[in-house]
Amino acid sequence: MTDFFPWEQHTIFGAGLIGCYLGGAISVQGFQTTLICRVTTKSKLTLGFKLTDYQDHQAVLPKIDVQDDKQLSSPDSTVKKARFLWLTVKCIGIKQAILDIAPLVDIQTIILCCQNGLGSEAAVKQAYPDNMVLRVMIPFNVVEISPGHYHRGSEGKLTIEQTPQSQIGISTLVMALQSELLPISSTTNMDALLWAKLQLNLGNSVNALADIPVKAMLEQRGYRKVIALLMGECLQVADALDIKLPKVTVISAHKIPMVLRLPNFIFTLVANKMLEIDPNVLSSMCWDVSQGKPTEIEHINGAILKHAKSLNIACPANEKISDLIRQLSDIKSLTQEQKPPISAEVLLNWVSGK
Numbered sequence: 001m002t003d004f005f006p007w008e009q010h011t012i013f014g015a016g017l018i019g020c021y022l023g024g025a026i027s028v029q030g031f032q033t034t035l036i037c038r039v040t041t042k043s044k045l046t047l048g049f050k051l052t053d054y055q056d057h058q059a060v061l062p063k064i065d066v067q068d069d070k071q072l073s074s075p076d077s078t079v080k081k082a083r084f085l086w087l088t089v090k091c092i093g094i095k096q097a098i099l100d101i102a103p104l105v106d107i108q109t110i111i112l113c114c115q116n117g118l119g120s121e122a123a124v125k126q127a128y129p130d131n132m133v134l135r136v137m138i139p140f141n142v143v144e145i146s147p148g149h150y151h152r153g154s155e156g157k158l159t160i161e162q163t164p165q166s167q168i169g170i171s172t173l174v175m176a177l178q179s180e181l182l183p184i185s186s187t188t189n190m191d192a193l194l195w196a197k198l199q200l201n202l203g204n205s206v207n208a209l210a211d212i213p214v215k216a217m218l219e220q221r222g223y224r225k226v227i228a229l230l231m232g233e234c235l236q237v238a239d240a241l242d243i244k245l246p247k248v249t250v251i252s253a254h255k256i257p258m259v260l261r262l263p264n265f266i267f268t269l270v271a272n273k274m275l276e277i278d279p280n281v282l283s284s285m286c287w288d289v290s291q292g293k294p295t296e297i298e299h300i301n302g303a304i305l306k307h308a309k310s311l312n313i314a315c316p317a318n319e320k321i322s323d324l325i326r327q328l329s330d331i332k333s334l335t336q337e338q339k340p341p342i343s344a345e346v347l348l349n350w351v352s353g354k
């Protein structure tokens with residue numbers, strides 16, 4: 001059993017949307033917090049920043065300890081070892097992050113992997129076999145409304161994995177970090193919870209191709225039908241693996257595709273909670289595509305395809321949408337019709353193979 005206490009050093013590695021929101025929410029509670037960011041974002045963050053959420057909670061952080069990746073790797077770095085190392089880079093940044101976090105890690109460091117999708121923690125565990133490595137599920141969306149203003153635009157509790165070794169410490173951590181800006185809980189069944197989140201993240205690729213806010217996307221039945229196709233395949237794979245998906249929205253996992261297929265006027269009535277999202281929310285993949293960055297498609301839709309292959313289950317919709325997202329990395333080679341924004345009708349025809 002490991003004893004650890006919430007007031008020990010929290011370090012957030014990868015100060016982007018989730019990292020800044022999480023780090024800000026921890027720091028504002030009075031816990032020692034350091035953000036590790038890129039050189040290019042340091043000046044913005046050292047001026048302090050602001051957190052808000054969709055329920056009008058807010059906090060202003062006049063000062064927070066920010067170090068950039070160059071300071072971290074410098075031989076005379078004075079950066080403290082982390083007790084809680086929150087890894088908030090994208091899945092595709094994990095390989096490099098594993099090397100770069102070395103100066104922050106000692107035997108006591110607990111590494112908390114906050115990635116969407118499946119499997120990012122495996123490489124971290126392999127690189128740090130003597131450390132406690134726990135997974136974290138982040139259900140809510142964060143956007144940067146203006147430089148240094150991070151906004152949580154949707155509901156849900158950040159959930160930390162509990163293992164037999166971590167139980168007491170994680171329960172104490174959860175109680176201590178709990179706040180209006182950061183609702184938080186823990187689970188002993190992270191595998192199933194991450195599959196349930198994976199199901200929801202199937203909307204990310206559609207959102208990136210639609211190139212409109214999530215709320216506006218969900219208001220169009222054609223996009224919803226595409227998401228329903230992707231989710232149907234995901235559920236088939238999860239069922240074959242005998243994973244029982246916990247309910248992470250008001251609608252249970254197996255009913256979501258059916259609800260998504262409903263005509264607009266019934267959908268608006270049945271799924272009004274689902275539409276309670278800020279109108280400015282964009283999925284993380286939509287940000288990546290609009291900024292020309294690589295996406296997490298291989299860890300989201302790709303994770304389903306990997307399992308499907310080993311189970312011999314066909315997932316044509318996920319295959320098709322993964323191809324469309326991959327093609328965006330060579331945007332110059334695409335026709336106008338293949339570039340976002342892609343209309344709901346066109347996308348539905350492509351994905352359903354019509």
Ligand SMILES: NC(=O)C1=CN([C@@H]2O[C@H](COP(=O)(O)OP(=O)(O)OC[C@H]3O[C@@H](n4cnc5c(N)ncnc54)[C@H](OP(=O)(O)O)[C@@H]3O)[C@@H](O)[C@H]2O)C=CC1
Pocket residue numbers: 013014015016017018019036037038069088089090091093096097100114115116117138139140141142143283284296
């Ligand atoms: N955004 C959201 O609303 C949600 C995101 N998630 C998940 O959370 C994870 C983080 O997402 P998000 O916050 O959006 O990602 P961001 O890209 O906004 O943040 C990651 C940050 O880490 C930086 N970074 C990456 N590698 C390094 C490194 N080696 N050294 C220093 N800095 C580094 C990135 O810089 P650079 O860009 O220059 O590489 C970037 O600033 C993802 O897995 C995502 O799917 C989950 C739920 C919601």
Ligand SMILES: CC(C)(CO)C(=O)C(=O)O
Pocket residue numbers: 116138139140141142154200201204214281282283284285
């Ligand atoms: C919050 C959610 C589900 C969609 O916005 C997400 O995980 C993301 O943007 O990556």
